Amino acid sequence: xxxxxxxxxxxxxxxxxxxxxxxxxxxxxxxxxxxxxxxxxxxxxxxxxxxxxxxxxxxxxxxxxxxxxxxxxxxxxxxxxxxxxxxxxxxxxxxxxxxxxxxxxxxxxxxxxxxxxxxxxxxxxxxxxxxxxxxxxxxxxxxxxxxxxxxxxxxxxxxxxxxxxxxxxxxxxxxxxxxxxxxxxxxxxxxxxxxxxxxxxxxxxxxxxxxxxxxxxxxxxxxxxxxxxxxxxxxxxxxxxxxxxxxxxxxxxxxxxxxxxxxxxxxxxxxxxxxxxxxxxxxxxxxxxxxxxxxxxxxxxxxxxxxxxxxxxxxxxxxxxxxxxxxxxxxxxxxxxxxxxxxxxxxxxxxxxxxxxxxxxxxxxxxxxxxxxxxxxxxxxxxxxxxxxxxxxxxxxxxxxxxxxxxxxxxxxxxxx
Numbered sequence: 001x002x003x004x005x006x007x008x009x010x011x012x013x014x015x016x017x018x019x020x021x022x023x024x025x026x027x028x029x030x031x032x033x034x035x036x037x038x039x040x041x042x043x044x045x046x047x048x049x050x051x052x053x054x055x056x057x058x059x060x061x062x063x064x065x066x067x068x069x070x071x072x073x074x075x076x077x078x079x080x081x082x083x084x085x086x087x088x089x090x091x092x093x094x095x096x097x098x099x100x101x102x103x104x105x106x107x108x109x110x111x112x113x114x115x116x117x118x119x120x121x122x123x124x125x126x127x128x129x130x131x132x133x134x135x136x137x138x139x140x141x142x143x144x145x146x147x148x149x150x151x152x153x154x155x156x157x158x159x160x161x162x163x164x165x166x167x168x169x170x171x172x173x174x175x176x177x178x179x180x181x182x183x184x185x186x187x188x189x190x191x192x193x194x195x196x197x198x199x200x201x202x203x204x205x206x207x208x209x210x211x212x213x214x215x216x217x218x219x220x221x222x223x224x225x226x227x228x229x230x231x232x233x234x235x236x237x238x239x240x241x242x243x244x245x246x247x248x249x250x251x252x253x254x255x256x257x258x259x260x261x262x263x264x265x266x267x268x269x270x271x272x273x274x275x276x277x278x279x280x281x282x283x284x285x286x287x288x289x290x291x292x293x294x295x296x297x298x299x300x301x302x303x304x305x306x307x308x309x310x311x312x313x314x315x316x317x318x319x320x321x322x323x324x325x326x327x328x329x330x331x332x333x334x335x336x337x338x339x340x341x342x343x344x345x346x347x348x349x350x351x352x353x354x355x356x357x358x359x360x361x362x363x364x365x366x367x368x369x370x371x372x373x374x375x376x377x378x379x380x381x382x383x384x385x386x387x388x389x390x391x392x393x394x395x396x397x398x399x400x401x402x403x404x405x406x407x408x409x410x411x412x413x414x415x416x417x
Contacts, residue, residue, distance in 0.1 A: 001031035003127075003195030004046065005187050008037030008180040009205030010163075010231030014058045014239035015224055016042040018246020019201050024051065026254055028199075032127035034190040036179040036207070040130035040160040041112065044153075047128040047145075048121040057115060058243060063234040065111055067166075068104035102167030109158055118153045121145065127193050131179030131186050132160040140182035142189045180207030188213050201246075205231060225249050225261060226342065244343050257345065261332050264348045273323040277303060284397055291393040293374035314387045331355055334391045338362065359395035 004023075006016050016039065023030065035043035045054035063071050121128060122145060129144040148156050158169070159176035169175070183189070184207030187200055191214050202209075202223040212219070224245055229238045248263050258267040278300075285299035289307060297306075312319070312326045315333060331352060336342075338358045346354075 001029045001195075001197070003032040003034070003190040003193065003198045004030045004043075005185055005190055005198060005200045006033065006035035006039030006043050007185040007201060007203045007205060007209075008035070008039045008161075008178065008207055009184075009203035009228075010038055011061065011233050011235075011239070012203045012205055012224075012228045012231060012242070013038030013042050014061070014242040015203065015228050015246040016201055017045075017054050017058055018243040018248075019199075019222055019250045020046055020051065020054070020246075021243065022247045022250035022254070023199070026251070026256075028254075030126060032129070032190050032193050032195055034129040034131075034186045035160075036131045036184050036186055037161045037163075039184075039201075040157055040179070043128060043130065044112075044116055044121060044157060047124050047126045048117050049124060050115065050117070053115055055243070057111070058236075058239045060236055061234055061239055062236070063232075064107060066105065066108045066234065068107055103165055105158070105162075105166050105169075108161065109154070112154045112157050116154050116157070118151070121153065127190075129186065129189050129193075130156060130160045131183050131189065132156065132162075132176045133179060133182050134174050135177050136174035140179070141176075142183070142186065144193075178207075180205070183208060183210040185209045187217070187219065191217060203228070220253065222246075222250055222253050225252075241343065248343060248345070259332065260329060262335060262342055262351065263345045264351065265345055267328065267348050268324070270322050270324045273327045276327070277308070277323060287397045288394050291390050293372075293378040295374075311387075311390075314384055314390075330391060330394075333388075334359060334395055337388050337391070356395055359392055362392065 006013070009015075020042075030046065033043040033046050035041070042054065045051070045057075057065075063069060127144060129142065131140065131142050133140050143156065145153065152171075155171045159171050160179045162169075162176055163178045179186075184205065185200060185202060187198060188210055190198060191212075196216065197218045197220075199220045199222065202221055204223065224242070225248075226245055228242045228245065229235065248257065251257055252259070252263060257263040257265055280303065282299040285303050285307075286296070289296075289299075289302055292307060292310065294302060294306060308323070308326060309319070311330060312321065315329055317326060317329060335351070335355045338355065340354065340358065
């Protein structure tokens with residue numbers, strides 16, 4: 001049985017729901033959940049096992065569901081798209097916040113109270129804890145649900161989420177602020193319950209992460225593989241994408257998929273990639289070497305001793321990594337250049353064909369780096385600056401080779417199918 005820890009991060013927290021979806025699918029039992037700020041709010045959904053409800057909230061989230069504000073003005077400010085012809089409206093917006101002593105979060109309270117089933121959560125059998133800070137006492141509060149007075153859970157959830165700038169509210173005569181200012185990833189809190197196997201969802205968000213006190217914990221860390229937006233970016237489409245990302249990232253962490261930035265269900269073994277390199281003809285190798293400005297030599301030796309190691313270095317790979325890691329990294333990078341959808345499960349062989357085809361159809365740049373003198377191509381500055389173009393050149397050679405092999409076998413296809 002695992003303990004689950006959810007880091008705070010505002011609207012980035014939609015990612016947590018994707019992680020939860022994957023854990024449910026994997027049959028991983030959660031015995032405890034702790035969180036800070038949005039991590040606490042999502043943790044409450046998990047503790048009361050309200051998965052569909054949590055998905056519905058996040059997939060329809062709007063700024064008005066959390067704070068009482070002027071949506072159009074807020075959107076301009078968050079996206080840094082200011083209408084300078086109407087600058088007075090922004091000054092007026094901030095003036096009203098100052099007069100009100102902060103941003104009104106009464107919609108967030110309504111949201112919590114409409115979806116929280118405190119009785120269900122308390123009886124769920126899942127240990128639930130959160131972190132907040134008492135400004136009145138000037139000390140943190142790390143607390144589990146059994147120590148929270150009956151009927152007060154929604155207050156404590158709100159207290160954990162009070163970002164600086166939110167309008168202060170009192171809880172039992174005391175004022176609180178977002179727990180991320182003390183511990184935004186409360187691993188130590190869950191460890192107090194005796195959990196050794198812990199899944200920690202890290203959001204790369206603003207806040208303090210306390211050093212883990214125990215050294216005998218098995219911590220599985222999951223973090224977004226891509227951009228999850230800004231902390232207070234209320235966008236249902238972004239939330240849906242974050243949920244999908246959290247789902248796929250978690251399945252990858254638990255071994256269901258492979259790949260660095262993409263998701264493959266059938267990544268070939270090391271020998272496949274070695275065999276693929278061995279099948280390249282001397283003419284193909286020399287054409288690819290041309291793009292790197294290498295002096296003419298024995299093609300296969302050039303490929304394995306110079307070209308592949310050089311590309312591995314250019315893309316920040318360890319010198320001891322295998323051909324599988326090198327080639328997959330290169331083709332994933334090429335897929336990124338070509339803007340191939342990342343959050344999707346691929347068969348590696350179909351993915352490879354898709355990348356090569358799109359590379360072949362890519363419009364030529366006005367600048368042809370192949371015309372540079374060889375001494376410039378060998379320059380580290382030039383090579384590292386033009387590594388994307390080198391990859392494109394390699395892929396075009398491979399596409400031409402592939403289509404040639406199709407024609408030799410009697411296939412008339414003009415695309416990779």
